[in-house]
Every structure is written in structure tokens, then in C-alpha cells.
Amino acid sequence: ACKWFLNKNRSSLGYYLTTIVSLLLLTLAVSAENLLALFICLELSFALNICMIRFNPFDDISTPVVRRFIAGYLLMSLLFIGGLAWFWHLGIPFEYQDAYRWLDALNKSDWQHYLAAVLILVPLLYMLGIAPFHFWFADVQGTAILPVSTYLTFIPPLAYVAVLINVLSNIFFPLYAELHPFIVGCAMLSVIFGVIGANSETNLRRLFAYVSLYNLGIVLICVSYLNDNGLLSSFVCLLVYLCLLYTSDA
Numbered sequence: 001a002c003k004w005f006l007n008k009n010r011s012s013l014g015y016y017l018t019t020i021v022s023l024l025l026l027t028l029a030v031s032a033e034n035l036l037a038l039f040i041c042l043e044l045s046f047a048l049n050i051c052m053i054r055f056n057p058f059d060d061i062s063t064p065v066v067r068r069f070i071a072g073y074l075l076m077s078l079l080f081i082g083g084l085a086w087f088w089h090l091g092i093p094f095e096y097q098d099a100y101r102w103l104d105a106l107n108k109s110d111w112q113h114y115l116a117a118v119l120i121l122v123p124l125l126y127m128l129g130i131a132p133f134h135f136w137f138a139d140v141q142g143t144a145i146l147p148v149s150t151y152l153t154f155i156p157p158l159a160y161v162a163v164l165i166n167v168l169s170n171i172f173f174p175l176y177a178e179l180h181p182f183i184v185g186c187a188m189l190s191v192i193f194g195v196i197g198a199n200s201e202t203n204l205r206r207l208f209a210y211v212s213l214y215n216l217g218i219v220l221i222c223v224s225y226l227n228d229n230g231l232l233s234s235f236v237c238l239l240v241y242l243c244l245l246y247t248s249d250a
Contacts, residue, residue: 004147012147015055019151022048026159030166035087035094035120038163039080045156046073046127052148053140065143072136076123083119090116096170103174117172117179124167128160130220131189134213138197141209149205153212154242161216161238165223165231176226183224190217215241 005012025045032038050069056062084094090112093099103113122133129137141149172179194214201207215237222234 004145010057014051015147018048018051019155021045022151023155026156030159030162032163032166033096033170035084035096035099035171038167039084042123042127042163043077043080049073049140049152052152053144055145055148056143062143065139068139069136072126076126076133079119080123083116083123086112086116086119092116096166099171100173103172106174109175109178113175114178117175118182120167121164121172121179121182124160124164125186128157128164128216128220129209129213130186130216131193131213132186134190134193137212138201138206138209142203142206144205149208153208157212157216158238158242161219161223161234165226165234168223169226173226180224183220187217187220187224190214190220212241 002012005015022045025041025048029038029041029045032041050066050073053062053066053069087094087099092102092113103109106113126133126136137152140152144152168176168179168183190213194210194212194217197210198207198214201210219234219238219241222230222237224230
């Protein structure tokens with residue numbers, strides 16, 4: 001990033017301030033134990049992507065992408081808010097441990113409980129860039145400047161995977177037998193769309209976005225088992241992918 005800004009003779013202050021705030025918010029999201037706190041941290045950190053896209057000096061390129069990004073961002077925010085509202089309507093606590101105990105105590109789960117889970121999980125999968133919610137990532141990667149593209153590829157996925165594991169394990173595990181096919185389906189779609197997109201793409205950064213989609217699909221397949229071996233495998237796959245991506249960028 002430093003070299004890129006020096007070569008372009010542009011100030012890097014805005015970039016570094018944005019990434020530092022984003023890192024702080026992602027760290028808080030990973031350590032959150034309350035859905036309201038998670039929502040605030042994730043929404044603010046994801047909104048910072050708008051600032052990152054705007055670092056592209058060509059408004060005719062960045063402005064349409066920003067508009068599409070904001071539209072998707074608002075839609076997913078509404079879904080997350082709808083999930084929180086549905087939690088409140090059903091009387092499910094927002095604290096992770098209390099919500100887990102509440103769901104675990106149910107004699108029989110019905111569609112309302114699964115709807116609450118899906119409304120929370122879909123925005124998380126969207127932020128992670130998992131199919132069929134992945135198109136924003138390729139769009140942004142094809143537009144963003146190199147430091148932003150590198151940051152969005154390396155750092156947020158680590159946090160989003162950790163958040164997803166935390167939410168699935170500590171809140172929705174009592175419902176997970178029925179949620180598992182949904183998670184696996186999204187993971188398989190990511191692998192398929194990643195392969196198809198990477199083989200048909202000519203823009204190098206968009207190609208890397210589809211490679212990311214493919215690898216994150218594999219990571220999500222490992223995560224979907226929610227056992228020690230699956231979670232360990234998911235982080236090993238993610239770290240190997242990031243190391244290979246770093247080597248490719250270098």
C-alpha cells in the first residue's frame with residue numbers, strides 16, 4: 001500500500017485510517033457476545049467499504065459500483081434488522097449463550113425459528129462473499145485500487161469466517177441439523193460459480209475474486225461440519241489460500 005500511494009503521488013492517510021477503523025470493528029465483531037453489538041460492528045465495518053471504493057480516482061468507474069454496493073448493503077442491513085426484530089418478536093434473547101439455551105430448550109422448532117436464523121445468516125454469508133450473494137465482491141474487486149483490493153481479499157474473510165463459526169456454534173447449533181443443508185448448498189454454489197467465473201473472466205482482479213469465491217466455498221464446506229476436525233481444516237485451508245494468494249500478488 002505504501003509503495004502504491006508513493007508511486008501514484010497520493011496521500012495514504014485516508015486509506016490507513018479507514019483500514020485501522022475497519023480492523024477495530026472486525027475485532028469487536030469477532031469477540032462480540034450479543035447480536036446487537038455484532039450488528040453494529042459488522043454494519044459499520046462493511047459500510048467503510050464505500051470509502052474504500054471511493055479511493056479510485058475515476059468517478060465514472062467507482063460511482064456506479066458504489067451505487068450497486070449501497071443497494072446491496074441496505075438490503076442486507078434490512079434482512080439483519082428483520083432477523084433481530086424476529087428474535088425480539090419470538091422472545092429470543094440477543095445474548096449468544098442465552099439464545100442458545102432458549103433454542104435448546106424448545107420441544108420442537110418450527111419455521112419461525114429457522115426464519116430468524118436465516119435472516120441473520122444470509123447477511124453474514126453476503127459479507128463473506130459466498131454464492132449466491134457473491135456478485136458485490138467481484139464488482140468491487142474489479143474497481144478497487146490495489147491496496148483496497150488486497151485488504152478486502154486478505155483481512156475481512158478471516159473475521160467473517162470466525163463470526164460465522166461463532167454464531168453457528170454458540171446460537172444456532174440447536175437448529176443446525178436443518179440449517180446444515182442450506183450452508184452446504186451455499187458452499188457448493190460458491191465452488192461452482194468460482195470455477196465458472198475464474199475460467200470466463202478476463203479482468204485479473206475479478207478473476208482473483210472468483211478464485212476467492214471458490215476457496216471460500218471449500219472453507220465453508222469444512223466449517224459446515226461444526227466439529228473440531230472441520231473447523232481446524234477450514235482455518236488451515238483459509239491460511240493456505242491466503243499464503244498462495246500473497247505469493248501470486250508478489
